[in-house]
Amino acid sequence: MIDAFKLELQEIKNSFFLLSLLTWIPLVSFLTIIFIFHDGVVKNLPITVVDYDQSNISRQIITQINANQTLHVTKIQTSLKEASVDISASKIYATVVIPNHFKRDILQKKEPQITAFINAQYLLIGKMIYSALNTTLSQNSANIDFVSNLNQNGQYSTAKNYTSPINTQITPFFNTYQNYFLFLVSAIIPTILQILIALSIIISIGKTFKEKKEKDFFKNGIVASLIGKTLPYTLTYLAWGILFILYMYGFEPWKFQGSFAITFLAMLLNILAYQGVALSFFVLSFHYVRTLSLATIYTAPAFAFLGITFPVNSMSKFALIWHNLLPISHYLKIQIAQASYGVPVSEMVPLLVNLLMFLPLWIFVIFKLRQKI
């Protein structure tokens, strides 16, 4: 086992490609993703206002929309047509139309309507804009109402209560930071890692067979040699995974709620599961480049099937099966359960069992390798 381990380290040292996959490629990929999402909070999304009213109330509304940090009013436009061209060209994401006689209608209590046209092709951006506009305008509307109640009643607390008899307090459980950085990065980076884990192990074993070194590698028994050969990858990617968790919950301001130990155990099982799958692909044909293509088809689209951006319970049957066939789905559930909820370790057992179910693939790999060598 030690022999194979040392031999593999030698191989890695001599191969720029393998060395890259273990060192700077994960580093650069992680940093790129962290860099993309680092702001976490989206600010100044460009929108316009078409102000047909041009009153002090409409101007006040524009100022308040602009004061919302998510939104930025780039222009006051005179026609909806002009705005719609800008939306189609993606110069702006939305336009808010304040109708004619808006102020007059408010004073006459005719309840006029402000219309927001929001580009929903960019779904997430559309939702952000809707929520920002809704908050701003309902506050503004309540203020106008409050002032008119105050005028009628002359008493502050009563006026306030007539304006909004029930308050809502929104409590985002668990990801209490309401931050997209935590939410997306903590799923994207493990997704990149699973691609690296699968491809690197195929390259490692593929290279051995391509250079006809398999007799050297497996001379001290298949099982021990296979463990020794894969260990450098297992350990390196485990280190990357741990480093990533420590960065997220040590360096960034989030708090890890649960058990590190169980998360890292799951991480190890996840790595072994991916290696098991990738090696099984390889021993099916012993064809190096073909296996790489197969493993790419398996690992590359994983992000869509994780149930992070799109909930699992709304997926089609096929997608649900595929979701369960990807070890990362089970690993991420454990990571989120530990990081955000601090779920008791005993409740992680079924998920850990799911990961363990991939491990018999190693037996298949050993069996096929025995036949081959």
Next chain:
Amino acid sequence: MSFLEVLKFEFKSIFTNAPIIMTIIGGVILYSFFYPQPYINEVVKTLKVSVVDLDKSELSRKLIYSINSTPQIEVSRQDMSSTDAKQALIEKKISGIIIIPAHFKKDIALHVSPTIAVGADSNYFLVYGSILEGAIKSILTQSAGIKVTNLLLQNTPLKMAKKSYTPYSLKTIYLFNPDMSYTYYIVPAVFILILQQTMLIGLGILGGFYNEFKKTYNAPIWMKISSRTLIFGTLFFTHMLFYFGFSFEFYHIPHLASAYDIITLGVPFILATVFLGIFFGGLLKNQESATPAIVLTSLPLVFSAGFVWPKEAVPELITYFSLFFPCTPAMQGFLKLNQMGASFDGVLVQYGLLWLQTVLYLLLAIYVLRRNKYKHSPHQ
């Protein structure tokens, strides 16, 4: 060698290489069915919430009823305490919690505004968003209803009372994707990425293959480039028409652009990608480095293109870097033309950028093939 012989030779190299076929034909067709799978059920199903009713008045029951009648939310259970509800949330039996405080009715009667807590699991933002939207809407309607009652108690005529409950309202019109469909959001752009990545992997494996086995043959570089362009160009032009024609129809994705505009933008996209692929393949020492190198760029490219995550929030350095990949202007251009009905004037920047890339990568492709020819030449 004549051009026809070169073309034949390249054709044989490509179509006898199983990994290339798997990628540029198998992969492209498989992905077109595979990738949209998570989203094809479309709308996010009803989300189950638990209500913790600490008031137990007829008013709180009315509120629960109105929450339950919103399309997004089903009140699947009621818990005695928020601890129980939270436990159910952790066990994924529910996706959100609504807590109605004790003395809810009394507080309203006494004109003390009570506070309703709405909670959801924000680790899953789509779930979170819909729950909140539904819950808040119903609560606010309820809130407005109470306001009407209050005004009535003050002897305001009913008609006036109803009208004055809010000074103005907001109406939202969602353009281009009114059902907020995830398929429309993700699939059109990801298709472009798939076309680019499979093209690059295919040409990468091919280039690596030539370099690895030192397969140089005596033919002018322009013949090699034009024959690869002809083969890959024709194939991916067909793929593109298959995606934009058949696949869009298959998933009922709206398509607003004319075939002419799609082709006009598609030609420089395919050319730029083919030349980038020849350049990339020329740099590789062997076949196996192609796939890992390309596949690792996918996620960063998706998230920096500006459709999933706003371009305003992407650091400039990343944006500039992403502009070197044909898929970035192509995704932006095709989304505008085909999903948002922009005129071709609206995509001139992307169109120009794709032609610039075409020229740049053609020059780089010529350079790298020349270098390789020199390196592999037997005189050395």
